[in-house]
Amino acid sequence: MQPELEYSIRSLTRWLEGHDYQAYDPGDGNLSYLHALTFSSILLERFLQQAVYRAPCNLRPILGIRPHRSTKGAGYIAWGYLKMHRLLNDRSDAEKAVSLLQWLMDNKSPGFSEYCWGNHFLFSSRAGRIPKQSPTIVWSSLIGQAFLEAHEVLRDAKYLEVAASIGRWILGLPRQQTESGSCLSYVACEQSSIHNSNMLGAALLARVGQLTGDSEAIAVAREAMLYSCSRQNADGAWYYGEAPKYHWIDNFHTGYNLDSLKRYRDASGDRHFDECLWKGFAYFKKTFFEPGGRPKYYHDNPYPIDIQCAAQAIDTLTSFSGEDPESLALARKVAHWTIGNMQDQDGHFYYRDLGWAVNRTPMLHWGQGTMFKALAHLLGKTSNETVEKSSSHLKQGAALPGVGV
DSSP, rough: HHHHHHHHHHHHHHHHHHTOOOOOOGGGGGGGGGGGTTOOOOOHHHHHHHHHHOSSSGGGGGGHHHHHHHHHHHHHHHHHHHHHHHHHHOOHHHHHHHHHHHHHHHTTTTOOOSOOHHHBSOOOTTTEEOOTTTBBBBHHHHHHHHHHHHHHHHHHHHHHHHHHHHHHHHHTTTTEEEETEEEEESSSSSSOOOHHHHHHHHHHHHHHHHHHHHHHHHHHHHHHHHHHHHTOOTTTTTOOOOOOOOOOBBBHHHHHHHHHHHHHHHHHOOTHEEEEEEEEHHHHHHBBBBSSBBBBBBOOOOOOOHHHHHHHHHHHHHHHHTTOOOHHHHHOOOOOOHHHHBBBSSOOOOOOSSSOOHHHHHHOIHHHHHHHHHHHHHHHHHHHHHHHHHHHHTTTTTTTTOOOO
């Protein structure tokens, strides 16, 4: 597995650097010149966006949508470089991560004193309209985790300061107060209660609170986890959100929830939600993977086979492998299937397999960034396991394969 991972990461890195970290985003349809014909109607904006989003091929070049750099994509790629630097101690990986993190600092959402980020395009969905560059807790929290990784790996206090600033922005968001916890809002302009965004925000607050001694951040994080964990389904699943229009269950949002709950627990030391964590993880492993490693999108339907599901699955399974030994084997199986079936010869990963057509569009954060970080994470874990096994083997007085005594 290790040579396959190394080759895949090298190929993807060449593609990313050769394209100056620019590609597309699934939701970027309103960057088209056709947006003028929507006349600011949210229904027409959603139609245009979804037409581009769901097309079996890449319509963007003919619709005037050019490749662009994504803040969330830059965060994931920086995160991947930090993982590689941690593994290989290659100065160039650190330099590339620093460059991308500086770009993020220079391109935070305008009009906010604290660090936060959002889409660089108008996004219209069933939840409403999110204006261009309006920050979201999802993007800001995940980028914040990259800055925390930078603080840990590079030992530079400025990255913790950025993460702390993100935490202050999250603390200022609206919250839905209930008798069983409170839900952090997806966006700043109104209350929008979604489980994965709430838990992502809580995970960032817990880590920042633990590192800076901010007891308020940890307390708010616990209330947010209480909200989502008390609403976990009996089988371990979570709906995307509690409102009936959000009653679907999918792979990568479940992965976000599990990663976030584990980060919260590890940072805070709070074991109150362990039963919820392990019930959810058992559901995740049982539900979202086929025997050959192909990841499913929904709990009841594999299609579309989506690169974000593959990336998040690899990442989540790798994160849990220290406590669940079989997770690493499953992460490798998913990675092997994804590299073999969704990576192009030029190094980029395809967007989706619809069953009757494969959309090969190169997305930036949705595929390239998330896969780079996930594969780097898995490679690091695989390499560490190899070293540990080798050390154990040598301590027992045995020779390594191919090595003389």
